[in-house]
Amino acid sequence: MGSFATEITIDAPVTAVWQALGNIGEIYQWNPGVRASHTTSAQTEGMGATRFCDLGGKNYLDEEVVLWQPNEKLTMRITGTNLPFAEGDIRFTLRPEGEQTVVTVSPLYKLKFGLLGQLLDRLYVRNNYRQGMDALLAGLKQFVEQN
Template sequence: MTTLRAECDIAASAGVVWTLLKDFQQIDAFNPNLSRSFHIGDAPLEGLGAERRCELKDGRNWIEERVIDWRPGESYTVEIYAGTMPIRDVRTTLAVSPNGAVSRAVMQITYTPKFGPIGRLLDLLLVRWKMRGLMDSVLKGLQQKSVESLAAHG
């Protein structure tokens, strides 16, 4: 099992950042790795049990995920239950907390590579690097969108 963590400070209140995070179906608003995201099934739009499908910009890959932990104003954790990624048992947490005059955003991903020993080797050589880049771009997108939202709404 692999666990990766990324953090960034955002020059906006935790409330502003949470407003973007809690709009669960619209993660594509700040995740530059996605071409689109949308609600699926009869699940709630946000909170525990909410589900979405995310289509990646590469045009080939997609994931479907559901919220398994929801802490209003703080964090949520999703599990990927279907998709085309070379990993399984995926849990991702997005969190925000006050950090002095700014907010601290955290993204943590835990997963197991598919394909046994070959998958573990690929994880060491390629997948971790790709996942870290994905996480950094998500947090940078969240940072940019939060600051834009703050400027637009005062």
């Protein structure tokens, strides 16, 4: 399994950050890697809620909430995609620091294609994935601080 962690400090209280992060169907508003998104379940929040993310071109993610601890933790599990992920969880952790919030994102993933997938991860995927998560956090910071 591949994994890494990256974090950012947002100049807003945890409740404001959670309001954006927990609105799972609206991730397109702050994640520059998502062109469009919407919930795909009747339930729009909490364990079991699902969403669809259009990543541009023909790329997409179907995801489900598998951990929901308001103002603390959120984990989205990839349940369908045309990207090379065999499985993947995107874990968010929020930690208050005074009037600020430290947000950590730590994906845990496995690529398709066995040994070739492991090689692709080392040579290409991990670096690009990290850049995507850094951009996601920067977008979340900008969105929360401006609203």
